Amino acid sequence: MSDVMFGLLAETFLHPGSGQSDGAIDLKVAREAVTGYPYIPGSAVKGALRAAMCDGGGEHKEHVDAAFGQVDGAGSVLVSDARLLLLPVRSLTRAYLWLTCPLILERLRRDLERAGLKGGDVPTPQVKGGEVRTAVAGRIFLEDRLFEAVEPALPDAIVDLIGRLIADDGARGRLSDQLCIISNHDFRWFAENALPVQARNVLDPATKASNNLWYEESLPPDTLLYMTLTARGSADETGRTTVAGFVEGQKFLQFGGNETVGQGWVRAGRYPQPSPEGGR
Template identity: 55%
Template sequence: MTTEIIGLLAETYIHPGTGQSAGAIDLPVARERVTQYPFIPGSSMKGALLDASRGNGLDTDRLFGQQENAGQLLVSDARLLLLPVRSLTSPYVWLTCPYLIERFRRDMERAGKGGALPKVTPLTDDKALAAGTTDLFLEERLFAVENKPPEELAAAIGTLIPHAEARARLSRQLAIVTDKAFAWFAQYALPVQARNVLDEEKKTSKNLWYEEALSPDTLMYFVLGERADGAAAKIATFLAERRYLQAGGNETVGQGWFAVRRVEGAAS
């Protein structure tokens, strides 16, 4: 049986909604129950893959199943790995933490693509691993830079990024903070967009609401498994040829587009 890893680099804002309000935000993003990290449920990813596969010569009933039969394809949640965060020292920083790196390592090993990813942890919640200056300003928070992230870590994460230019700058923009510090950014540093419905005659507001979203250049990934030989490889090959996938809400206003990359071989 084959297991595939598919990288997802956000090209637009992504809104994996929950349909429930949370305080001042009417439509928050979906979050993992325990960690509160944003994610896209596997059911949503499976639906996005099914929509993209229709009319492209694939046996969708066999791969994805029907109401009375399970399909051959196994689709995981899309997990967060790098979160773009505003910085005073660069346009933005790709932020991650030891726990997300550990999960990525475990998923790569499960897929048989797990090279020796280094284990890295900043000493305290006010320190970070990053390239460049001795101080790192993220949103309103200041971190003292201890060291640079290992080059082999940037290379392994780069296997998920479809664009060569983005992979080339990853080592300069990658930053690692503690799990606790990252949880703050995952909770409070996502963009919130105001949307409105206007009265057609008076041009006044009929319905104003606020939506949370993931920024462009957010890096996620998901795992494809199979119940029958060839199912995962067929979809992975299809995605590699297609190069883009729409997932999440607000498709009609241009949101939800990912550039995709199939991880080939072992991570370096």
């Protein structure tokens, strides 16, 4: 039986913290050490799912320990990292554009193959530095950098594949006009330098003077990530089926820090989502 994959579309700012500072930014997001791409570690995904199922109560709560494990034993469900797929970036061409790159698309293809899901046969397009493959012709500004749109434009198969990981009809409908594929090197620059940074403060209750000002990095709304759920080894698939059913039923989940200030909400959609009516 195939694994289960979910697309996670950020509805609010998302702060999967690393607990580390870097110069002027006190709290950076978690990043892969090699690529520099933001992600949500599998342990954080697993903890958030477990907490949500415990809070949800009902029939799901009794399966929590068996699915996620206890101190003296592993659970029956393997929870992956939530990997980055689309990064929203400011542009003069649109309100924003969604960026991805060949390495990320190759990873998605490999993850689909490993999960036993259809879509792993989609070819990975190649892009040179300074170029972009998109539906928008001509020159494109991303942040303050200039890119040149090249032919051939976006492959239909790539747009359809990514669209099946977006659980919102409106966002999915905009994908073909906003998706941009840039080189791996260019994407790393945006992943490291184009994330929002927000100031947070603690005020003295009497004087309202600042007691502690710090800066946090976040993933912006409309960031798209994805994760997989797998049954462990010879364990039966009840746990995975239960967790997947819970996620489908919730649709909205909270990941990362800053829950009390409204951050971390994602819209979860099981892969594959149905194609938009009439195709692309």
